Amino acid sequence: MICRAENDIWIVPPDCAVWIPGGIPHSAKATWNAHLNYLFIEPGAAALPEKCCTLAISPLIKELVDRLTNEEVDYPAESHVGRLIRVTLDELAAMPQQKLSLPVSAHPKIRAMADALVSHPEDRSTFKSLGKTAGAQRALISPPDAA
Numbered sequence: 001m002i003c004r005a006e007n008d009i010w011i012v013p014p015d016c017a018v019w020i021p022g023g024i025p026h027s028a029k030a031t032w033n034a035h036l037n038y039l040f041i042e043p044g045a046a047a048l049p050e051k052c053c054t055l056a057i058s059p060l061i062k063e064l065v066d067r068l069t070n071e072e073v074d075y076p077a078e079s080h081v082g083r084l085i086r087v088t089l090d091e092l093a094a095m096p097q098q099k100l101s102l103p104v105s106a107h108p109k110i111r112a113m114a115d116a117l118v119s120h121p122e123d124r125s126t127f128k129s130l131g132k133t134a135g136a137q138r139a140l141i142s143p144p145d146a147a
Contacts, residue, residue, distance in 0.1 A: 001036065002118055003028045005052045008101040009118055016098055017057050019048055026052075029118070037065045039092075046089035054100040055092065064088045 001012040005026035010018050014035075020026050022043055030036055041048065068084060075081040104114045117123065 001028060001030045001034050002121075004104075004118070007104050007106060008052065009104055009114065010054055010101050012054065012100070015057055016100060017055050018052065019055050019092075020052050021048070021050060024052060037069060039065065041089065041092075047093040049097070052101075054098040055095040056098055057095060058091065061088065061091050061095070064091070 001018075003010045003012060003018045003020075003026060005018070005020050005024050012018055018028075022041075064084060064087065068081070068088065071081045075085075102114075104111060116125075
């Protein structure tokens, strides 16, 4: 799965998840073989980060989420489902953050290059070719000593 939020792009491997706090515009693109679950968590319901990040996901969390996907949204807080949700939120808050994001420039030509890579990750074009397609001049995309 590839996810975009704020000025970052995440490529999300199977044992990870992207945490996106409520109210942050984002988009996601799944591969054909991805298995996805979405959790909508009320602000303040768990001690989760205030900014977007990638979280490692334990086998326990995977099983809890799979179990909870079959439950009704409305449940008594002290019910079995309510307890499972509290354990899930506690476990999510304890998961380590992973460094799996790629910051993307706000410059329109560099963003166009990043968009091309995200849209077609199989494309093996050179950096120079991507820059030319996006209309970027060499000085914009080359390190200072490479010009």
